[in-house]
Amino acid sequence: MAKADEFLGKEVSRLKKEHLNWTLRELQSSSKPHAKVDGKDVLMLCTNNYLGFSTHPKIIKAMVDATEKWGAGAGAVPVLSGRTSLQIEFEEKLAKFKEVEATLLCQTGFAVNSGLIPQIVGQGDLVISDQLNHGSIIDGVRLTKADRGIYAHNDMNELEKVLKENKGKHKTTLIITDGVFSMDGDIAPLDEIVKLAEEFNAMVMVDDCHGEGVMGKGKGVVAHFGLQGKVHIEGGSLGKAFGVMGGTIAGSKDLIEFAYNKSRTWLLSTAHPPGMVAACIAAVDVLESEPEHVENLWNNTNYFKKQLDSLGFNTGNSQTPIIPIITGDPGSAQEFGKILMEKENIFVTPIVYPMVAKELSRLRVQMHALLTREDLDKALEAIERIGKKLKVI
Numbered sequence: 001m002a003k004a005d006e007f008l009g010k011e012v013s014r015l016k017k018e019h020l021n022w023t024l025r026e027l028q029s030s031s032k033p034h035a036k037v038d039g040k041d042v043l044m045l046c047t048n049n050y051l052g053f054s055t056h057p058k059i060i061k062a063m064v065d066a067t068e069k070w071g072a073g074a075g076a077v078p079v080l081s082g083r084t085s086l087q088i089e090f091e092e093k094l095a096k097f098k099e100v101e102a103t104l105l106c107q108t109g110f111a112v113n114s115g116l117i118p119q120i121v122g123q124g125d126l127v128i129s130d131q132l133n134h135g136s137i138i139d140g141v142r143l144t145k146a147d148r149g150i151y152a153h154n155d156m157n158e159l160e161k162v163l164k165e166n167k168g169k170h171k172t173t174l175i176i177t178d179g180v181f182s183m184d185g186d187i188a189p190l191d192e193i194v195k196l197a198e199e200f201n202a203m204v205m206v207d208d209c210h211g212e213g214v215m216g217k218g219k220g221v222v223a224h225f226g227l228q229g230k231v232h233i234e235g236g237s238l239g240k241a242f243g244v245m246g247g248t249i250a251g252s253k254d255l256i257e258f259a260y261n262k263s264r265t266w267l268l269s270t271a272h273p274p275g276m277v278a279a280c281i282a283a284v285d286v287l288e289s290e291p292e293h294v295e296n297l298w299n300n301t302n303y304f305k306k307q308l309d310s311l312g313f314n315t316g317n318s319q320t321p322i323i324p325i326i327t328g329d330p331g332s333a334q335e336f337g338k339i340l341m342e343k344e345n346i347f348v349t350p351i352v353y354p355m356v357a358k359e360l361s362r363l364r365v366q367m368h369a370l371l372t373r374e375d376l377d378k379a380l381e382a383i384e385r386i387g388k389k390l391k392v393i
């Protein structure tokens with residue numbers, strides 16, 4: 001008889017054989033463009049810490065000071081005894097910054113989706129999702145008993161078709177999309193989605209984890225489109241451009257009150273450590289008072305993408321600091337990443353199935369506000385050379 005846990009090793013062997021396993025690197029410094037990884041000084045082109053806020057002195061100081069004053073942990077889930085004054089201050093500050101009525105600080109961006117989506121829609125409702133939405137949205141949708149519709153990535157004709165086919169059949173209809181798509185770096189046509197939603201009386205939820213701090217002068221993709229007040233639910237992450245950790249829900253006062261009464265991840269999981277909340281408050285302050293970080297990020301993004309395109313790389317439909325270099329099969333993406341790391345000391349993560357379709361395997365480059373022109377040119381030179389050797393270009 002097979003041992004009860006025998007499948008574990010077998011599955012890992014299969015993943016390795018098909019080049020679908022992860023090589024876990026060890027980060028031995030703070031997360032920054034010149035970082036130490038696996039014993040080497042590398043140029044890091046694969047962090048979500050777009051603005052360098054995880055090492056911003058004001059943000060670190062806020063975290064340390066609050067930790068000394070408030071202690072290491074919040075002590076409980078927010079509804080029991082864990083909601084600090086800092087949390088309230090953060091939620092009010094973020095609401096003002098994002099020009100919404102109210103916000104809620106949640107554990108993570110993932111927890112926003114898995115906790116809130118199943119409360120918004122249930123039996124008798126319909127949830128319609130972009131085919132390339134983030135895995136945490138997919139998991140949130142899996143937790144609902146609602147009917148489900150999927151539309152091809154950013155395809156508004158298909159979205160309209162799903163809405164038409166289902167007209168009058170459901171109580172609540174919810175359209176969900178990533179704001180910035182995490183693997184392709186393109187953005188959702190939110191203006192068109194909102195227009196269709198208004199026509200069919202549907203709710204709109206945008207998961208803007210990669211857009212917060214990046215799009216719309218840092219206010220996110222909804223602000224980028226000037227759609228404040230027209231998107232019912234905005235989900236965000238504080239672990240990416242904000243450089244800390246956490247998730248956010250932004251929208252109407254009714255939405256926020258609904259969310260903290262019903263979202264199971266909010267109700268059943270420990271509140272943020274006070275130091276982390278203080279760091280998030282400081283991150284909003286820095287976004288407002290030091291606009292140069294977002295500007296630098298976009299200058300680097302525009303330069304790097306233009307150079308990659310002119311070298312003949314396939315960067316898909318990237319419109320943001322997420323710039324994929326699509327290589328094709330998983331083996332070539334893994335090989336490209338391995339050579340860059342081992343021979344050139346450049347750290348870029350290969351992305352393969354199930355994060356993307358197998359034939360769209362890629363290196364996912366992410367820009368950073370603190371990368372210099374010299375850093376970018378060094379990376380471009382190496383990427384060009386290896387791309388030619390591997391016949392990617």
Ligand SMILES: *Cc1c(COP(=O)(O)O)cnc(C)c1O
Pocket residue numbers: 108109110111134136137178182207208209210236237238239246247
């Ligand atoms: C990163 C990401 C999440 C998860 O956010 P965390 O705060 O890291 O849990 C959710 N949705 C999207 C679209 C993301 O890119």
